[in-house]
Amino acid sequence: MSDTPETVTAPKVTDYLKARRGALVGAIFLMATSAIGPGFISQTAQFTITLGSAFAFGILISVIIDFIVQMNVWRMLSLSGKYVFQLVGQAVPYSGHVLAVLVIFGGIVFNVGNIAGAGLGLNAALGLDTKIGGAISALLAVGIFLYKRAGVVMDRFLVVLGIVMIVLTAIVAIVSQPPIGDALRQTVWPDTIDIATITTIVGGTVGGYITYSGAHRLIDNGTVGPDRAKEVNRAALLGIGVTGIMRYVLFLAILGVAASGVTIDLASSSANPAAQAFGHALGDAGLRIFGVVMWGAGISSVIGAAYTSVSFFAAFSMRALEPKIRSWSTVIFIAVSLVVFLLLGAAPQALLVFAGGFNGLILPIGLTLLMYVGFFRKDLIGHKFPTWLLVLGSLVCILTWYMGITSASTIFQFLFPPAA
Template sequence: MSERNAAVPGPETVASGAVGFVRARRASLLGAIFMMATSAIGPGFITQTATFTATLGAAFAFGILASILIDFVVQANIWRIITVSGRRAAELANAAVPFSGYVLAVLVIFGGLVFNIGNIAGAGLGLNALFGLDAKIGGAVSAALAIVIFIVKRAGVVMDRVMILLGLVMIILTVIVAIVANPPIGEALTQTVLPDVIDFAMITTIVGGTVGGYITYAGAHKLLDSGVSGVEHAEQVTRSAFTGIAVTGVMRYVLFLAFLGVTASGVTLDLAGNPAGDAFQAAAGEIGLRAFGLVLWAAGISSVIGAAFTSVSFTTVFSRRIDMRVRSWITVGFILFGLSVYLVLGTTPVALLVFAGGFNGLILPLGFTIFMYIGWFRRDLLNGYRVPKWLLISGTVVTVLTWYMGIMSFTGIFAFLAA
């Protein structure tokens, strides 16, 4: 065979390359789905759900429904707009409204830092429930493991697989505990649409804990870094967003039912200590406590990774010199900073986790307003792509709603930190 012929790939090579590309693209989409899902169901959401279910009972089902619907609208718009444009959120915001991207980046990075302190705290609480390890030592161990995942070679592939595995572990264990808890499903379904009471601070907090701050952009930025961008991927990206949100929606409601079953049976949760752990232990004894430890640790470490990855991805708006290698080291510093603050902080992990969700809920309307403006009026930034009107209309309604909830709950959210 001549050198010329040898250089030309045969049909088998081309087919193999195509299959490899499809598999890599599928893995990237799954990784993005589970990064968004595990970030949305992190220690903050788990702790917030336990706390608010103990406070409101079945009426909190309305808050869960509101968070799911808002999540659907926000993520479907954000994933589509960012991937179609091919630009990260802050860069796209700057192009639409000068300097707004810098403001958004600062808020998201700060919100991510706050949340990551809580994520590390949650991972520490998880290891405490699983092995009896001191929560601060557990937080340090978890942060170190997250750093290792970032600095190893082929970190992107490792991250995708870790996110998928941890997500599956969380889902399976939570479903088992929810079944054992035997919640009053009929009452929960009724109060999902006809609640006895509506608390805007709690709804804003749970929304912030599931789709606020960095979580809004986690999946979309993961897709960009995996090479998924352009108008041709718009429909595929939206389907992936809906799949991820459907998974997280079911998971959120199942988790709520698990806590509701425990509180409805008359068990009082220690809201200042570890309410979610109390609920799992009450439902399934010592095995339940260990299962909770594994769920919370999986949620914690995956959220540490998601928060650090997404928050640091916003730093590129400040300098073109921040490439993937520099971002990796900034990410390590981001995690270490969060760990340091957690180790010296006097605030309890539970109070911090609840406050972090509320703070990120306050960030949500600002960023989403910019993206709604882009969707409606700046098709030039979307390569001529027209976002479906039903998405834009529903997005506009959600924008107004999140601004209203943020204004109504501002004082109440900061009160959580003092609790």
């Protein structure tokens, strides 16, 4: 009789451990792929071509900031078991509602650019019209969220996309033969430091909904509490590592082409420096690879932006988290983004830049509220939180406020250009 419980429960325990591991891996790649969207690919290409190896320093700073922000967010939310709007709203009344409005707005604006990026990717990979490619990509994302096991499908889909993007970009990086020695040196000792470049990269890869994507996925899967702290920390580090690897590999792929002396068009309105770099490295195959990478970045960011932004609907009613309501809310969110994309045109460049900058402005707001909770309302977290992490988070918070304030007027000029 003693063997019977083991026979019955062992498969259940195995399934539980697999689901738990799958949830962590899904959160890792949700955060990582959300941080590597079409805007990031375009920005990386442009900054690598203009700054050369010195841009490696900008990538390093963005990864360090990413590390500090995500370690604070993942740990604080997982320990408390609360979504960010719940946690900060309990500390400062209505602040959760304000943050939710900002994140939702920033997410839908960014999602228009994500759909455009996915359309551009299919155009390069298969020759499809950009609008048709964007519509197909949006409909694929809708199909994932309508499936009854949407969470599992989303996790697996993002893992596959993340791996494919890294492998294909690594192939281009190897072929383009970048000056690795110079790149490594300038990663820590750059010839040039461009604050505006760092601001743009940080805003587009850490700000807005991206800050909370992985942490909210953990909460949805019940990966919360002090007994999960070690695996959450490990997952956060792995997520940041995956993001950093993809950023640096993409940088090296384009640097190899730029360092070879090839002229890449940055000036014309139709210029696509990343596509040009991949094409120069591998010819037509390079363009196809660029298309797949761009599409992967676009569709994964569509999924990440929609999933995370819709989780903030619960700031106004917790019923928004009910599976059926959440699925349809996500579908509507993507549909609205698609309609705006089709009305604006194939490549709303000003909107893409504005979205990145706007999400950069959201970052210090949410981070300030979390630092307040960490220092003055530890009772809301419910468990001990490391002071060193809060100190680093506060320093990054001050830095992001500085970057946001100095770039705010420029950001809004993209939507409201000054009169001639």
